[in-house]
């Protein structure tokens with residue numbers, strides 16, 4: 001009986017499926033349209049994009065490796081235990097011994113790995129024409145970042161060691177609670193106290209584009225009356241936008257480079273995505289998922305630390321001993337390195353949600369595809385499935401364009417957006433291919449706006465929306 005009804009259900013489902021397939025005739029093939037968008041990049045642009053992103057695969061492992069070598073030197077030469085003994089004699093209070101140890105350890109580590117940081121953060125960024133900074137500008141920000149990191153980091157380490165010393169064997173449970181609370185507090189303070197050190201944040205000037213973005217935000221229940229624009233061009237040409245802060249300080253910011261380089265539809269598509277992060281409360285769900293990751297990592301670190309420091313190896317008395325800090329952070333760093341695909345998948349899970357939310361909220365599939373192309377400057381467009389699963393914390397450019405073209409095809413079929421070509425507007429090229437300083441000059445009208453005429457024929461319609469925000473050099477010409 002049960003089997004029979006299951007068979008009937010399957011048959012009904014199969015018929016429904018085939019009936020559906022006949023109703024989903026699309027005005028264009030999303031696969032072909034995706035190819036057409038990808039073809040706007042010339043082979044050099046594709047090669048540059050692939051090489052930049054693939055280089056990042058190695059970079060994320062070499063950095064920690066340098067840290068492990070420094071930590072091993074600290075332990076093996078006896079410097080760690082001598083430093084702890086020296087500090088204990090002078091400082092006496094445990095909390096301050098830990099903080100002083102953390103300061104010395106981090107400072108020496110930073111000096112020893114500076115060459116690597118300089119190559120990754122400055123030389124390589126210039127090789128790929130992404131940076132807009134002189135060495136002096138970069139180095140100033142490097143020092144500011146390191147200083148803030150040192151201050152916040154050693155405070156966090158001091159408090160974590162206090163928990164370890166008090167809670168002993170169960171520290172990893174209490175430590176997780178502390179780590180999450182600390183991240184939330186820093187997240188809340190960052191937009192107010194940290195971000196303004198590196199960039200100027202100003203309300204987006206009045207424009208039809210600003211109005212349209214605020215409409216989208218408010219339509220989705222975001223109580224925003226303002227959007228912040230930050231001068232990302234101070235550091236790089238690449239486009240970006242983000243949701244930062246936590247709780248009360250949560251806000252959406254967009255880069256000036258985004259306004260300079262993208263069509264209004266592109267800007268709306270990106271902000272639709274950010275509004276998605278906001279509405280779906282991703283800061284909270286990320287925190288919850290990361291709690292699970294951290295509790296496992298802390299538990300494993302506890303186990304590995306005790307195993308490696310058995311019988312007071314390297315003079316380490318217990319996990320609460322500051323002399324074991326290089327070992328503690330190496331073990332923890334190693335675990336998080338192995339967890340790279342897990343944390344990437346956690347983030348990508350949220351990014352996919354925000355993408356779909358953004359498409360539905362902003363209804364700018366072409367703007368969405370445009371953004372995916374411009375993001376190729378720092379993200380490879382077509383990875384293998386393994387690469388995407390392991391290394392990507394956002395969907396790949398291909399996945400994003402395909403998602404947008406599928407959305408567009410089905411909504412054209414639905415009749416709630418005007419019919420038009422599947423791929424990019426005629427003649428559209430990303431600015432890094434044509435060398436045209438302002439891609440809006442090529443221009444297109446996003447679907448839904450003045451829809452009767454073919455988009456490429458009315459560049460003027462888009463240029464009127466251009467907010468005159470910044471005076472930074474064009475992406476094709478970095479300042480140095």
Ligand SMILES: [Zn+2]
Pocket residue numbers: 273274277351354
């Ligand atoms: Zn996102």
